[in-house]
Amino acid sequence: MVDKIFEKSIKKQFEFDEDVASVFDDMLNRSIPFYKQMQELTIDFALNYLKEADTVYDLGCSTASTLIELGKxxxxxxxxxxxxxxxxxxxxxxxxxxAFGIDIKLKNEDLLDTSYDDAKLVISNYTLQFIRPLQREKLIKKIHDSLKDDGIFIFSEKVISSNKVLNKQCIDTYYDFKKKQGYSEFEISQKREALENVLIPYTDDENKKMILDAGFSHCEVLFKWVNFATFIAIK
Ligand SMILES: Nc1ncnc2c1ncn2[C@@H]1O[C@H](C[S@+](CC[C@H]([NH3+])C(=O)[O-])CC(=O)[O-])[C@@H](O)[C@H]1O
Ligand SMILES: O=C(O)C(=O)Cc1ccccc1
Structure with a gap:
């Protein structure tokens, strides 16, 4: 179904409710630049590390498209x-x-309350940005501590630039992308308002610092388009 959520006037904050879920795959494909390529990269790199019976967690799995593709x-x-x-x-x-015949354990839990036992790989694409900063740091520490010694964490985030001028240019370039995807200026500005104080992006450096502070030995950007980035962290 086509995402028309922000065509009408909306006064509430952004929520992952029934309305958003019903158009979600379309929303992601049209709102996250190179979403499919980012998902393919996540899977390609994940497969580099995975062996028989390894456990993989996807934090904020939404409609499970990444795990289904990984399973396939x-x-x-x-x-x-x-x-x-x-x-x-x-x-x-x-x-x-x-429908795809892929066996996935789906857990309806808050990420902050879940345990990540026996994790070889943790994926979290475009989800940490919705966790409040103090909780986010705690969650990353929990992910680090739960991972096996050779464990891997792959995550993607909307990011900001610490340079004000460049940051504004990045936002403008992203809004041009959204316009090309068929969103009107009204839809774009309504969604921006709904996401205010809900989606809290870090800079690349802040993301890396958070990862290294949690104890990971290495973190780097695997893929980046303007203000959307995919990172890989090695325990
Ligand atoms: N505290 C929380 N606990 C559990 N789930 C949460 C929490 N906060 C948010 N979520 C869930 O995180 C997901 C974020 S979407 C991920 C896309 C997916 N990874 C994809 O690659 O297709 C990204 C986006 O919409 O920008 C939603 O399904 C929320 O319900
Ligand atoms: O930041 C935005 O304007 C977005 O649209 C990013 C986004 C994409 C999908 C769900 C929530 C936020």
Whole structure:
């Protein structure tokens, strides 16, 4: 279904409710530049590290498209776990898993309350940005401590620049991208307002610092388009 959520006047904050879930795959494809390529990279790099019976967690799995694709492409059996606290997202995820015949354990839990036992790989694409900064630092520490010694964390985030002028240029370039995807100026500005204080982006350096402070030995950017970046961290 086509995302028309912000065509009408909306006064509430952005929420992952039934309305958003029903158009979510379209929303992501049209709102996150190179979303498909970013997902393919996540899977390509994940497959570099995964062996038979490894456990993979996807934090903020939404409609489970990344885990389904990982399950399809893996030559070994994996223990796939998707976590999200939106029932609307998970009911779609569950239907898609059945339709594709991929076995994924879907957990309706807050990321901050979940345990990540036996994790070889943790994925979290475009989700940490919705966790408040203090909690975010704690969550990263928990992810680090739960990962096996050779564990990997792959995550993507909307990012900002610490240079004000460049940051404004990045935002303008992103809004041009959205216009080219068919969103009107009204939809773009309504969504921007709804995301205010809900989506809290860090700079690349802040993301890397958060990762290294949690104890990871290495972190780098795998992919970046203007203000959207994918990172890989090695325990
Ligand atoms: N505290 C929380 N606990 C659990 N889930 C949460 C929490 N906060 C937000 N979520 C969930 O995180 C997901 C973020 S979307 C991820 C896209 C996906 N990774 C993808 O690659 O397709 C990204 C976006 O919409 O920009 C939503 O499904 C929320 O319900
Ligand atoms: O920042 C924006 O304007 C976005 O649209 C990013 C986004 C994409 C998908 C869900 C929530 C936010």
């Amino acid at each position: 492409q893996s030559n070994v059996d994996l223990n796939l776990v998707g976590i999200d606290n939106s029932s609307a997202m998970l009911s779609r995820a569950s239907k898609k898993c059945k």
